[in-house]
Amino acid sequence: MLVKIPSCTLTVEHFEADLHEICGAFQIEPRSHTQDITGLIKHEYLADLEVAHVAKDLNSIRRTKKELAQDEGDNFFLIIQEEGQALMNQHDCARILMPGDMILIDSAYASEFSFFGRFSRQVSVHLPRQEMLQRFDKLARGGIFLPKEDHSSIAVSAILSKAFQVRENVPQSHYLKEAIFGLIGSMLYERNSQDSAKHIEADVHGAQLLKRGMAYIDQHFLNPNLTIHGVAEYLNVSIRHLQRAFAIINTTPTNYLLTRRLEMACQLLAQRQTGGDGERVSTIAYNCGFNDVSNFNKQFRRAFQCSPSKYPNGEQEDKE
Incomplete structure (x- = not known):
């Protein structure tokens, strides 16, 4: 676990407004017949990157064509599952995330996150979309999954853990950011090989x-x-x-x-x-x-x- 944050009770409207402000426009589906949820959205900067802590017990969160029309989608989200489980779907690639697993989501395209009314918490690292495309061009795409056992996800977790420890160390933050992008680049090249693509689609x-x-x-x-x-x-x-x-x-x-x-x-x-x-x-x-x-x-x-x-x-x- 990278970090532990407390949750509280808040209204669905409050959660949706915070999510919109920090992550962009999303459609919220709460549990049946409820106006309140257990959750929290916390925003901070680590390693010169925006990081969002998102905890909730919703049924699902969707980004459809309607929400895409409200904002352009300026980021890729590297989502790390911290607690609970979630089904994440983008570009016809649906993956179950267990604690420690990661997935790369492109906010410029439709996506769906299902939690089935159970508590789930993620850390979302916001990677500027323009910078991702400049660095990796067409290799940068949403729906790429990294199981917790993967060497890239282990390394990313280690760097993020270090970043949480040195929040105020500006010079070190720059090097940590470069290390994160370096690992993401390695992962993208590996996952875009033919064999990896077949492996991703198999599940x-x-x-x-x-x-x-x-x-x-x-x-x-x-x-x-x-x-x-x-x-x-x-x-x-x-x-x-x-x-x-x-x-x-x-x-x-x-x-x-x-x-x-x-x-x-x-x-x-x-x-x-x-x-x-x-x-x-x-x-x-x-x-x-x-x-x-x-x-x-x-x-x-x-x-x-x-x-x-x-x-x-x-x-x-x-x-x-």
Whole structure:
């Protein structure tokens, strides 16, 4: 992790205004039925470059033709995933970013960042577009992905970590900036080779299938009749293909479906405690898509190390 910044609660409008001022015009899609988000946008200069810290629990952020018409897009964004995960899409290249991964985005073209309502935080290094084109010409393009294990991403992270340590050292900042551009140039030449281009495209379909699968489960997980076979059938893919797609984020479609149901159960159980007696645990289990209360209790204990009736900090066991 390069740096830790605190998050706070702010309105969607406040976040969108800050994002527009620091990064340009974007279209915000918040979580359903909410006016507030957990997030923060912080702006600073490091190594003679603008850096934005962006944290949020939105569904997605998009830059469409409408937003492109509002500003010209003066930067490339080198985005480093710090917390959570994000699906980033540009030029038909969709990649899942896990902590430590990086992606280069061109603000002059449409792009989409999906977070599925979960908390995600990135560091965005703003690389002036004109300077990028002068240095690298047509090699500079958006959608280039660097996994955290890549030697270039490791080196960039090390330089940025140094830059955070010497924020006020102006002479050293100049050399750090040149080092960053040097590494980006090396990465661009490598990624524009024929073999690298094939490697980048190989994961596009899997990432796009993952996005569709997550979206379908998010929409239907409360249905107790929903099965992974049904999800695969709806998406017109084999279960094996669906499993490979979810492996990108180190899970399975079955575990993702279970997680969504347990998340909803936690929300309802917390509301139950706040509101007094509320619904019985069995009712909550059925409302969250579980067909069997004993299985719900078993899965809940496994995930949270306590019974549903004691979550969060409850004292009375339900008499089911």
